[in-house]
Amino acid sequence: MGPERQPRINLLAYRQEEAELQRKSQRTIIIAVLITVVLVAAAASIWWNQNQQVKALEEQNQQLEKQVEELSQVAALAGGISDQEVKELGSRKALLAKLEEERTFDPQQLKDIYALGVPDITIGKMAIKTNGEITINAYTGSQAKLIKFLEKLQQEDFVKEIQRLSSKRNDKTGEISFTLVITGEVGGQ
Known part of the structure; x- marks a missing residue:
């Protein structure tokens, strides 16, 4: 009896399949990273845009508050009443006007x-x-x-x-x- 020859196993197909799986998993990871980067960039862009709008509105609000204060001072000087009284009077008149508009019967x-x-x-x-x-x-x-x-x-x-x-x-x-x-x-x- 001679030495028996053992059949050879071809591992090339398994190695090719394993290499293909590694490439697919690398592609999936790269795609996930790219999507994450795009989403983070979009979120940062939106946040920056909103932040700029908030700053602009705050500046506009400050300017309007200054104008209101100036008008209150002028009204107070003209009528001899305090700023708080001017504000209260203005809000009461506005509320009264609104209620008169909404009423259905006198x-x-x-x-x-x-x-x-x-x-x-x-x-x-x-x-x-x-x-x-x-x-x-x-x-x-x-x-x-x-x-x-x-x-x-x-x-x-x-x-x-x-x-x-x-x-x-x-x-x-x-x-x-x-x-x-x-x-x-x-x-x-």
Whole structure:
């Protein structure tokens, strides 16, 4: 028996496969590093841009504050009041103007509605909603008085329309209770 020859194993294919895997992993790492660098550069650019905008706005704000202080001093000299009083007065006037713009009914108009019903209608409650509606809960002695009240109400300039009316007669007392919803507008607008 002669020495047996052992078959040779070709490791070249395994080595080539291992080299290919190393190249792929190196490419993946390089791509990840490049993406990270691009993202960091973009974030830095955005941060720098935002920082420049903030600085510009701060400078503009300082200039405006100086102008406000100068105007407050001029107003204080002209009216003999302090800076704090000028600021408070300005903010109160602005708030009052805003509230007057937003109101849907003038208090005098609500008094006028009440006066229309005297002495025939007894108003129990008036509720005003922000959309310009007013709900009136009241009662009267007869249907004719209710109709007369509605006619007077429709003739008022500030009443746009009567949206809903529901009434119910109390058989025991003979009174008619009703709920009325109207829309209106502030006089002078």
